[in-house]
Amino acid sequence: MSVILETKEVTKNFSGFIAVNKVSLSFERRSITALIGPNGAGKTTFVNLCTGMFRPDRGKIIFDGKDVTGLPPEKRVQLGMSRTFQIVNIFPGLTVEQNIKIPLLSRGKEVKKEINHFIDLFNFSQKRDVLASELSHGDQKILEIAMAISTRPKMIFLDEPMAGVNPAERTRILDLIRELRDREKLTIVIVEHDMDVVFRIAERIVVMNRGKIIADGTPDEIRANEVVKEVYLKGVEV
Amino acid sequence: MRNKTILAAVIALTLLIPFTGNKYLLYLSIKIWILILYAIAFNIIFGYSGLLSFGHALFFSGSAYGLAILVVKSGLPLPVGFIAGIAIAAVFSAAVGFLSLRHKEIHFAMITLAFSMMFWGIVMKWRDVTGGEDGIAGIPRGMPIFWFYYFSVAVVLICAYIIYRFVKSDFGLVLEGIRENEVRVRFSGHSTLKYRLYATIVSGTFTGVAGALWTMLDRTVTPSISHWSFSAMPVIATLIGGPQNFLGPAIGTLIYVIAQDVITKYTLYWQFILGMVVVSVVLFFRGGVMGVLERLFERR
Numbered sequence: 001m002s003v004i005l006e007t008k009e010v011t012k013n014f015s016g017f018i019a020v021n022k023v024s025l026s027f028e029r030r031s032i033t034a035l036i037g038p039n040g041a042g043k044t045t046f047v048n049l050c051t052g053m054f055r056p057d058r059g060k061i062i063f064d065g066k067d068v069t070g071l072p073p074e075k076r077v078q079l080g081m082s083r084t085f086q087i088v089n090i091f092p093g094l095t096v097e098q099n100i101k102i103p104l105l106s107r108g109k110e111v112k113k114e115i116n117h118f119i120d121l122f123n124f125s126q127k128r129d130v131l132a133s134e135l136s137h138g139d140q141k142i143l144e145i146a147m148a149i150s151t152r153p154k155m156i157f158l159d160e161p162m163a164g165v166n167p168a169e170r171t172r173i174l175d176l177i178r179e180l181r182d183r184e185k186l187t188i189v190i191v192e193h194d195m196d197v198v199f200r201i202a203e204r205i206v207v208m209n210r211g212k213i214i215a216d217g218t219p220d221e222i223r224a225n226e227v228v229k230e231v232y233l234k235g236v237e238v
Numbered sequence: 239m240r241n242k243t244i245l246a247a248v249i250a251l252t253l254l255i256p257f258t259g260n261k262y263l264l265y266l267s268i269k270i271w272i273l274i275l276y277a278i279a280f281n282i283i284f285g286y287s288g289l290l291s292f293g294h295a296l297f298f299s300g301s302a303y304g305l306a307i308l309v310v311k312s313g314l315p316l317p318v319g320f321i322a323g324i325a326i327a328a329v330f331s332a333a334v335g336f337l338s339l340r341h342k343e344i345h346f347a348m349i350t351l352a353f354s355m356m357f358w359g360i361v362m363k364w365r366d367v368t369g370g371e372d373g374i375a376g377i378p379r380g381m382p383i384f385w386f387y388y389f390s391v392a393v394v395l396i397c398a399y400i401i402y403r404f405v406k407s408d409f410g411l412v413l414e415g416i417r418e419n420e421v422r423v424r425f426s427g428h429s430t431l432k433y434r435l436y437a438t439i440v441s442g443t444f445t446g447v448a449g450a451l452w453t454m455l456d457r458t459v460t461p462s463i464s465h466w467s468f469s470a471m472p473v474i475a476t477l478i479g480g481p482q483n484f485l486g487p488a489i490g491t492l493i494y495v496i497a498q499d500v501i502t503k504y505t506l507y508w509q510f511i512l513g514m515v516v517v518s519v520v521l522f523f524r525g526g527v528m529g530v531l532e533r534l535f536e537r538r
Contacts, residue, residue, distance in 0.1 A: 051425070077427035089425075091418040094411075102415045105408050106427030151427050 004029045004155055004187050005081075010049050010059030012042075019045040021211035022059070027155070032181055032188045034202035036195075038232055041208040043191045044086060047157045050189075051083045052076045064154065077106065082153035084144045086160045086191075092133035096124050099132050099143055103150040114150070122146040122176070138169030142176070149180065155187040156180075162194050170194075174201060199223075207232060245485075249395070256387045264383060265455070268390050270495050272451045273471070275394045277479075277487035278401055279444035280472035283437050285481030286405050288417030290343070291438075292469050293350030294445050296334065296357050299464040301327040301446035302453040306374040307367060316380045316454075323450040324443060331442020335435045342420075351466055358464040373460035377453055390451050397444050402484055404440060413437055474512070478519050480526025489527050 006026040012019045020042045027033055035043045048054045050061060052073035061069045068076050091099050100118050104111050119125055122142055127135065132143060141161055148156055158177070162170050174197060180186050192198050198205065198219075205222040207215040215221075215228045222228055255267050276298060283289045305323035308314045314322070338349040361368045368374065379386055404410060415423045416430050423430050453459050462468065471494070472487065479490025497515070501508035523530050 072429075073424045074427050074429050077425060083425060089419065089422050091415050091422060093418050094414060098411055098414075101408070102412055102423065102428070103426035105412060111408075147422070147426065 002029055003027065004064055005050065006062040007046075007050065008060040008062070010046075010056040010061060012045055012049055012054060013057050018211050020049060020056070023208075023211075023213060024059075025206065025213065025216075027187055027189060029154075029187050030181060030185055031204060032177070032190065032202055033204045033206060034198040035189060035191045035206050035208065036193070036198055036232065037208035037214075040210075042211040043208055044159055045211075046208070047083065047159055047189070047191060051081055051157060074106075077151050077153070080152070080154035081157075082148040082151050082155070083157040084141075084148050084159055084161060086163060088137070088140045088144055090132045090140060090144050090147065093131065095129050095131055096135070096143060097128045100124075100146055100150050103147050107150075107152055118146055118150050121149075136169075138165045138173075141165055141169075142173060145173070145176065145180075149184065149186075153186065155189070158188065158190045158192075160191055160193065162192060162197055170197065177201060249391075253388070253391070256384045261383070264387055266495070266499065268383075268387055268455050269452075270492060271390050271394045272448050272455065273475070273495060274488045274491045275397055275451075276445055276448040277472040277475045277491045278398055278484075279441050279448065281476050281481055281487045282401060282405060282413075282441040282444075283434070284473070284476060285483075285486070286410060286417060287413040287434055287437050289339075289434065289438075290347045290473070291350045291441075292347040292466065292473065293334065293352075293354030294442075294472055295464055295466065295468040296350075296354035297327040297331050297442040297445040298449035298452070298468065299361070299459070299461075300330045300357065301449035302459045302463055303361065303368060303374070305450050305453050306377050306459045309378065310374050310376055311367070316378050320450050320454075323453070324446040327446020327449060328439060328443040331439050331445075332435070334442070335438035339431055339434045339438065351469065354464065354469055355466055358461060358466070361461045361464045368461075371461060373458055375458040377457045377459070379454050379457055386455065390455070393447065393451060397447055398488075401440075401444060405484065409433070409436070474516055476526075477516055478526055480528035480530075482525055483528035483532065486526050486528040493527070 003026045007023055009022040009024050010020060011022055023046060035046065037043055049056050052071060055070060060067060063076065063079060063081060066079065068079065091102065097115060097119065101111065101115055104114050119128060124146070132140065135143060145158065145161065161173055165173060177188060177190070178201065181188055190201070202219060205217065205219055206213060207222065207228050209231050214231065215225045217225070252267065256264055280291065280294050283291055301323035304326035305319040308322050309316055309319035334350060334353050338346055341349055362370055381389065405413070412423060412428055412433055416433060420430055452463065475490035475494040476487040477490065478493050479488065480486030497512060498508055501511050519526055525532065
């Protein structure tokens with residue numbers, strides 16, 4: 001196993017509020033890591049730094065052996081990084097097929113064949129020509145994952161993929177994430193509040209609080225960690 | 239399919255206009271065809287990529303003045319002036335795009351407005367070259383107005399077809415993506431700046447074609463086509479017709495020019511009445527005339 005992404009002491013400051021404070025993390029290829037922590041812990045900001053939404057004030061980000069710290073999001077996507085957002089981020093006025101086609105076009109090869117592949121993979125064959133705005137919330141979440149995968153990434157960040165999704169759709173998304181890791185050979189980082197989901201899927205859990213990492217380990221280690229229990233898991237059945 | 243038949247029939251009917259022998263109708267019809275191209279070209283970046291340019295008069299008049307100066311003052315042949323005028327519009331749109339595309343929404347509108355008014359200032363002041371307020375007269379048309387009608391229709395239809403293929407291509411799809419959700423396009427691996435720049439150049443170049451035709455029709459150029467109000471024309475026409483439909487700007491232009499022509503017969507305040515029309519369309523008829531028609535047909 002080798003490291004695909006490494007952050008070196010990345011820091012992000014929003015006019016005095018340190019959202020991410022000297023975070024150094026590395027992610028192994030084809031692993032599923034969950035990033036958890038209370039609201040405002042800096043999880044989404046960390047994802048935004050990794051994917052190029054913001055530039056860090058300090059620190060370095062190395063992706064696949066390349067320093068990507070100053071690169072814009074589209075360049076990072078071209079290098080093989082992809083993501084979904086906390087709040088559904090799709091093209092509401094375009095059809096399902098068009099939504100998947102736009103990211104595919106940035107890869108440029110065999111777009112027609114690939115569209116069919118992804119439409120089948122995500123079970124959208126009945127809804128190809130439906131406007132994305134007319135899909136159920138769960139389907140929109142799945143469509144966004146499909147769009148993120150269509151860029152053929154090596155690594156994908158899923159920011160709260162289960163938020164606002166009903167239990168049946170949750171199971172579907174969960175199966176999908178595992179399948180993606182196995183079939184598409186992806187490295188996955190998932191930010192999630194649903195502890196049931198986190199402990200079912202993650203091989204490694206990183207806990208953040210106030211911009212810092214307070215724990216990092218296997219699900220069993222995190223369950224037993226006193227500090228984590230204190231700040232985060234208090235009252236949560238795990 | 240039925241829509242295409244109707245469109246073809248309408249275009250075929252308009253081909254009979256020169257035979258009516260009515261000079262004014264002929265002139266007005268050519269003007270409408272040219273302004274339709276202007277509005278369709280403008281709508282590439284407005285309707286498809288979601289950028290409001292308030293400076294398209296710069297590309298229109300850049301081409302018009304380019305042609306006029308090269309043909310009248312430098313004595314170049316008309317076809318050379320025609321091509322050179324369009325090339326000037328292309329260069330202008332590349333420059334303006336390069337300098338202003340980092341900005342969005344109202345900022346982009348204001349910057350394009352500023353560039354076009356700068357050009358208006360130059361046109362007004364640089365009398366030796368541009369003729370100042372008087373403009374430049376004596377531009378040849380190269381053919382009788384009877385044939386110029388068919389020439390204009392052919393050029394406009396060919397350009398419209400190329401623009402149609404352009405906006406319906408994969409490139410056009412990414413432009414629509416930018417309009418819908420720019421962040422998602424960037425996270426899909428596309429440089430939105432590059433797409434917007436190319437779209438602006440295509441838009442500006444075809445606007446230049448309209449400008450060159452206009453100069454040949456009028457046989458004079460005056461600063462009025464550099465003025466910001468001339469940039470507002472395609473904006474208003476497109477809002478009336480509907481920016482989300484390819485033919486929206488064309489329908490809007492038709493309504494705009496005819497309304498202007500009819501209303502001025504009764505009152506000098508045609509802009510007031512047109513303003514009321516635009517406000518009510520924007521407030522009550524989402525998607526303009528074409529948007530309303532589309533919804534009517536869907537309901538059936």
